[in-house]
Amino acid sequence: MSYTKRFDGRKFDELRQMSAKVGVVSKARGSAMFTIGKTIAIAAVHGPRELYPSFLQDPEKGVLRCNYNMLAFSGGGERVRPGPSRRSKEISMITQKALLPVIDLKAFPGRVVDIFIELVQTDAGTRCAGISAASLALADAGIPMKDMVSAVAVGRIADKVVLDVNKEEEDYPDGMADIPIAIANRTGEITLLQADGEFTLDELKQAIELAKKGCAKIKEVQIAALKEKYMNGGGEE
């Protein structure tokens, strides 16, 4: 079996169309909207602010809290029940872990930075879009970071390793492997790695290479969004 042509006509190493904008939630300290294909994520950062109950406070360093949530109408099928689910709690946790390595928690000891990620529309890759949006919102909020995190889901479909799978590919009839990856771009370190489905070690290596290329392009979009806000609209491509 061979996957010769992608359902939406993209090349195997091609991302979906992206857009990014920062400062979309004026009541938050920092915020961003990140769109990849039909997946739309909004992230907003509140804080550093007081952390209660106070036993959670750490006098040495701050706390980063992430909350991933799908709006009730954002799923492909039935209405998504509001409130946390096992899935959304796990994604919130891995999002926090994907961002922690680049954040200087010592810059806000005893306090908390809250990131809220809301999915407005979903077409696979939602945790990755959420992470890319969150990283951008943290930068917009001026939280000290040493790198920009970008994330993308790579898939193994039949004999091909493909970049940025959409829902139609995720539902590939013969099954597939879905491998979301987040990368701190400057150092190339991997801060999120999950996978489900069958794949070989060699395919995983290909997937990571592909994710690196993809994340470099995502980073360009993230940086352009920041420049657009902070450099008098003089952002570059």
Next chain:
Amino acid sequence: MSAIIKDHVLSLLSKGVRLDGRGLEDYREVSIEYGISPKSAEGSARVKIGDTEVVAGVKVEMGAPFPDKPGEGSIMVNVELLPMASPEFESGPPSIDSIELSRVTDRVLRESGVIDFKKLCIREGEKVWLLLIDIYPINDGGNLYDAAYLAALAALKNMKFPEVVEDKIQWGKLTKKGLDMKELPMSCTIIKIGNYFLVDPTEEEFILLDSRLSVGVLKNGSLCALQKGGEKSLNIEDIEKMISLAVEKTGLLRKAFEK
């Protein structure tokens, strides 16, 4: 702290000015964007009033009718005050503020006749459409009452029924059939601070209010829903003034909606 701000606000109001420079009866710019989640929701919309932003989406469901209304479908309205939208909103179970906002929005939609519930019937006594309307403030710049209602109404206007095969909804495949909106009810909330009546409050003014009145208004000027809020009482003159102000401002909202 808030007492000092309130004194300041009152002294400004006595000169006919608000904190953001508006007059008491000035409404901020209203804009509506339709189909903000077209792949996922059967209907969706974004409403902006000044820097307030609210999104709403409709998902449909097929279910059994209520026993006392075997030939009618139904709606469910839910507002969640996302902690994203304001540092004041907290995660967790719905607060009483979000429940009141949901119910006030629900009441105008339900009681105004905008939705013909009989047309939501698929097979009497057996199967009907339920319209599940979820509303989310993304940025709270005040006046969530008017914005939430307008977003819900706009999402309903945007909605299309999905295809159905053997009683199963074909998700992602929409028909051309939308909702027949017979009426065009609008909702406007007026607040009272001291002896002053304000339209389209900012979030600061909303915190300082003494009382408020939400008014559902039909096209012909009749009323279809009311909700008094706030800790202070109103007299009949207040109520008359607030209702006439609300009726006047719904003209502007209706215009934004019909544009």
